[in-house]
Amino acid sequence: MEIIIENASLFLILAGVFGLFMAWGIGANDVANAMATSVGSKALTIKQAILIAAIFEFAGAVLAGGQVTKTIRKGIIDAGGLAATPELLVYGMLAALLAAGCWLLIASHKGWPVSTTHSIIGAIVGFAIVGIGIHAVNWGKVGFIVASWVISPLLAGVIAFAIFRSVQKLILDTENPFDNAKKYVPIYIFMAGFMISLVTLVKGLKHIGLETTAIENYSYAVVIGLLIMAVGKYFINRIEFDQSLNRSFHYASVEKVFGVLMIVTACAMAFAHGSNDVANAVGPVAAVVSIVGSEGGIGQKSVLPIWVLLIGGAGIVTGLMMYGHKVMATVGKKITELTPSRGFAAELAAATTVVLASGTGLPISTTHTLVGAVLGVGLARGMAALNLTVIRNIFMSWIITLPAGGILAILFFFALKGIFS
Amino acid sequence: MAVSNYMSGIFGNSPVKPMQMHMEKVHECVSLLVPFFEAVLAEDWKKVEKTQQKISALENEADVLKKELRLNLPKGLFMQVSRRDLLEILTIQDSVANKAKDVAGLILGRKMVLPKQIANDYLKFVQRCVDASAQAKVTIDELDELVETGFRGTEVKLVQKMIKTLDKIEADTDKIQRKIRLKLFEIENDMPPLEAMFMYKVIEATGDVADQSQRVGSRLQLLLAR
Numbered sequence: 200m201e202i203i204i205e206n207a208s209l210f211l212i213l214a215g216v217f218g219l220f221m222a223w224g225i226g227a228n229d230v231a232n233a234m235a236t237s238v239g240s241k242a243l244t245i246k247q248a249i250l251i252a253a254i255f256e257f258a259g260a261v262l263a264g265g266q267v268t269k270t271i272r273k274g275i276i277d278a279g280g281l282a283a284t285p286e287l288l289v290y291g292m293l294a295a296l297l298a299a300g301c302w303l304l305i306a307s308h309k310g311w312p313v314s315t316t317h318s319i320i321g322a323i324v325g326f327a328i329v330g331i332g333i334h335a336v337n338w339g340k341v342g343f344i345v346a347s348w349v350i351s352p353l354l355a356g357v358i359a360f361a362i363f364r365s366v367q368k369l370i371l372d373t374e375n376p377f378d379n380a381k382k383y384v385p386i387y388i389f390m391a392g393f394m395i396s397l398v399t400l401v402k403g404l405k406h407i408g409l410e411t412t413a414i415e416n417y418s419y420a421v422v423i424g425l426l427i428m429a430v431g432k433y434f435i436n437r438i439e440f441d442q443s444l445n446r447s448f449h450y451a452s453v454e455k456v457f458g459v460l461m462i463v464t465a466c467a468m469a470f471a472h473g474s475n476d477v478a479n480a481v482g483p484v485a486a487v488v489s490i491v492g493s494e495g496g497i498g499q500k501s502v503l504p505i506w507v508l509l510i511g512g513a514g515i516v517t518g519l520m521m522y523g524h525k526v527m528a529t530v531g532k533k534i535t536e537l538t539p540s541r542g543f544a545a546e547l548a549a550a551t552t553v554v555l556a557s558g559t560g561l562p563i564s565t566t567h568t569l570v571g572a573v574l575g576v577g578l579a580r581g582m583a584a585l586n587l588t589v590i591r592n593i594f595m596s597w598i599i600t601l602p603a604g605g606i607l608a609i610l611f612f613f614a615l616k617g618i619f620s
Numbered sequence: 621m622a623v624s625n626y627m628s629g630i631f632g633n634s635p636v637k638p639m640q641m642h643m644e645k646v647h648e649c650v651s652l653l654v655p656f657f658e659a660v661l662a663e664d665w666k667k668v669e670k671t672q673q674k675i676s677a678l679e680n681e682a683d684v685l686k687k688e689l690r691l692n693l694p695k696g697l698f699m700q701v702s703r704r705d706l707l708e709i710l711t712i713q714d715s716v717a718n719k720a721k722d723v724a725g726l727i728l729g730r731k732m733v734l735p736k737q738i739a740n741d742y743l744k745f746v747q748r749c750v751d752a753s754a755q756a757k758v759t760i761d762e763l764d765e766l767v768e769t770g771f772r773g774t775e776v777k778l779v780q781k782m783i784k785t786l787d788k789i790e791a792d793t794d795k796i797q798r799k800i801r802l803k804l805f806e807i808e809n810d811m812p813p814l815e816a817m818f819m820y821k822v823i824e825a826t827g828d829v830a831d832q833s834q835r836v837g838s839r840l841q842l843l844l845a846r
Contacts, residue, residue, distance in 0.1 A: 239631075372773020450768050536631040538768065570630055577698060580770035584632035585698040592629070 202286045217296035218484035222514025224303040231526035232566040233472040240542035242461035257512035259473025266560040271482025290615040292483035295322035298607035314564035318604040319479040325605020326612040351563040352571025359548035359575030380456040388431040393424030398554040457539035464546035471553035481511035545572040632697045642685040643760040646717040649678035650753040672724040679721040719828040745796040752833035755786040783837040790834040
């Protein structure tokens, strides 16, 4: 107890700095993955993508990031037995942040396919097993989270498959794809706007202190969806059928219409990513803040302070500005396979899955979900070639990342424990 | 921080563009048969040799493209079109250029002179064979559209129409080929026997250019059947 009260401000500063470091790492590498499809399909330039990512990542983190933050903050560790030594939890959370941040830095440097989510979960579980005891881990919840890592790419794949098949049926495989694109694309825009705003309204707003009823939520979501659709429709109507472009590739004009849709889904994707992955950095910070704030009390029901979410948002945006554009440039150059019609289907499916997971409080990997969605589009016969070895790499990254994050966290945990006692 | 990323890794190199580039090269090679035979008829052996060299060089370039494409289709690649189908089409495309090279090599090697009686028909014949390869190229050019639509709907109908046209062109070449053979048969006793035999061989090899072009279309048609 005394340790916490004595070092209260130091712990808060450390938590803030480590959280910022982690968020910076997420912004520098992970966000680029989320935006890769948009840049790769040439629907957005890198600058536009960064601007969209900055705004919507931030919005997603603040508006809809609370639920996942709660899971990471107190869902994984059963802190019941720590009432006498709350400082252990503080060391642990700080160690987890530092471990996951470092691991991300190393892995990104080497180009390994790691997930920020897996790093932080591995780190937290790792320090909990060694630092507190194997019984301290809420295995039921962890099992649920791990299961969601398998399910989320699958779900995104199924949704993407369905969306792309509907696009084929309604637009691409018809006599007049351009007219049909103008007719149906606004509906997809509405779907994207409706889905994102609904999850935000239902799950997000109570974290920032707004209470709404179910009917209000649905009607607001419909209104927001319609508004976004109207804006999209305005831009779509300005696209004209370009005869010269169409000579070499008949679907050039059609893809331009999908380009508008792609901008909307890029926003949705950034929002979804913000709502889920920011928690990886913010969750442990929130845990430290709540312990320090209640002077050593554990498990107290405290409202998540907004400034914690702001730190996450700010870290991501700085990381993105400093390094994200480099990553995006390489990704953008490599992905030419992705036309807007395919990219939007993948993004919409992935964003839907991620936002749903955010609403349920499940920390999942945005990138893996997006990979699942891209495969779904491919299975709908929409992609010319997919490299399936990536799937193997993803499984490998699970096997390596979880223990790596855990071991690093254990080292930092004992280091911190040694320094303060 | 390193600038590497695995999101982009999932997109394998698309085989569609290289396939189209290969067919383009093949057609470029085949289309030289027209100036080649014009030179043969004019008995301008310098020009014949130069054109033959160009044909041979283009065939080589097509070979290089073929090998590159083959190496870029690893087993782990998931494609809309099965790997085997694609590689088979590629082989057939390549054989179109091979046939053109055979014809040119045979004629130059033996310094063959076409009998006056079949000269005009032969030019028509060659032109029609080149048309067949042109039509095969146009059909392969639709591959990216087929991928876009997932091998469904109106695009499939369009490609099927193109394949029909290709078949018609090939039937034309068969007709001209029969006519030339008949004429050659009438005069073959007046020719040195070896000369006549090789003449038949050249006719057959020229016709093969159209045959192989048609096979490109037929093989593509198998992809559309579902």
